[in-house]
Amino acid sequence: MDTPNTTAAPAETIAVAMSGGVDSSAVAAMLAAQGHRIVGLTLQLWNQRRLAGREGMPESVQGRCCSIDDVYDARRVAEQIGIPYYLVNAQERFEDEVVRPFVDEYLAGRTPIPCTLCNNHLKFDQLLITARGIGADKIATGHYARNRFDAERGRWVMSRPADKSKDQTYFLFGLTQDQLAHTLFPLGEMEKPAVRAMAADQGLELAQKPDSQEICFIPGGSYSQFLSAYLDEQGREMPASAGELVSTSGEVLGQHEGIHAFTVGQRKGLGISAPNPLYVLKIHPDSHRVEVGEDEQLYSRTLHANRLNWVSLAEPTEPIRVTIKIRHRHEPAAATLRVTGPDTVEATFDEPQRAITPGQSAVFYQGDEVTGGGWIF
Structure with a gap:
């Protein structure tokens, strides 16, 4: 018989990953109301003011996940529902396992996904390490996904949630069998409006808090600005990767200042004119060539x-x-x-x-x- 991993057994000790958003806050309040022993954990991943104002980076850090405001919100919710709360400093691991690989990948002409790197290599691993250290049986998160044990296959199986518009399984594909065995996704069967309503019913002030839209260490979504600012802070020069913009036949159409400024599918910022819109088709790191063409060639x-x-x-x-x-x-x-x-x-x-x-x-x-x-x- 399959065993769903969306609810906990009675009287378990559960560490809830609290991001300061409505989803994880609702999970903490829900599980506490069910009578479980809940401990709130927030991973401090990045100093939000670290690169502020450097190399064109904005001074404001509003609207990003894992910001200092989110930490304050998570702590306030923990106090409101009466659970212990800990802020776990994982900044060194985050820089080593997420930020530096992101920088290296981008400089090599690839387009990495920081949130997937974070989930796959750091977040769930660190949460489980901390949870076990404080005697918790499981961790729970506000991710929209479903998780169950399939006895016939002898495997934990992750599935897309009921609310397909909030599906986060794309960012969670790297979770191991051990991690899935010790993780609860209580929102897997819920729609987002119902989660907000539940948070409101629990009296949580942030029930209508907007979802975070930006990557925690890249305000404004400008990867190239972040790369410049981060390399400047590290005392590193931007690698020389200027080269040619070329057609699929190899015709030189223009010049560019570095492959880090491009990603496949990009249309804007090419600096060349043509009868039809042109898009980045391929990036060639070895020759520093950026191949462009029409949409159908993508x-x-x-x-x-x-x-x-x-x-x-x-x-x-x-x-x-x-x-x-x-x-x-x-x-x-x-x-x-x-x-x-x-x-x-x-x-x-x-x-x-x-x-x-x-x-x-x-x-x-x-x-x-x-x-x-x-x-x-």
């Missing part, structure tokens, strides 16, 4: 991924049918997936997909279940 049927994690099943020995998300807001597209070597797969889509981007995640699904995922190369 489409491809083939994807390669590595650094894989298998969730609902072990590594397949035969080709399997899946749907694949290549971006968070991408509608999963039908494909055939086959293992091509140690820790690598190739996917062939039924229909061409737009802007398959190296450095991004590819997450594989069968129905709502997360089969696994990897990183596009």
Whole structure:
């Protein structure tokens, strides 16, 4: 019989990851109201004022997840519902395992996803380490996902949530079986409006707090500004990667100042004119060439991924049918997936997909279940 991991057994000690947003706050209040022993944990990941005003970075740090205001909100909710609360300093790990890899990937002409790096390599690992250190049986988060144990397969299976508009499984594909076994997703069966209503019923002042939209260490969403500011702070020079903008036939159309300023699918900022709109098709790190072309040339049927994690099943020995998300807001597209070597797969889509981007995640699904995922190369 399958065992859902959305509710806890009676009288468990549960560490709730509190981000200061309405979702995690509602989870903490819900589990406390159910009679569980709750401890609130917030990971301090980044000094929000660290690069403020440097190299064009804004002074304001409003509207980002994990900001100092979010920490204050999380602490206030913990006090309101009467649970212990701890702020865990994980800034050094975050810089080593998220920020520096992000910088290196971007400078190499790829487009990484910091939130996925954070979840896969740091957040859940650190939360479980801290939870076990304080005697908690499980952790719970405000992510919209579902989690259950399938006895027949002998595996924990993560699935898309009831509220598909809030689906966060794309960012969670790297969770291990041990992590899934000790994690609760209490909001997996709920719609976002119901979560806000529940928070309001619990008397939480932040029930209508807007969702955070920006990456915690990149205000305004300007990756290139962040790269300049971070390298300047570190006393590092921006690597020389100026080169040529070229057509698919190799014709030189213009010059650029560095491959870090481009991502596949980009239209703006190319600095060249043409009869039809041009988009970045490929970035060639070795030659520093940026290949551009028309929108129809962005489409491809083939994807390669590595650094894989298998969730609902072990590594397949035969080709399997899946749907694949290549971006968070991408509608999963039908494909055939086959293992091509140690820790690598190739996917062939039924229909061409737009802007398959190296450095991004590819997450594989069968129905709502997360089969696994990897990183596009």
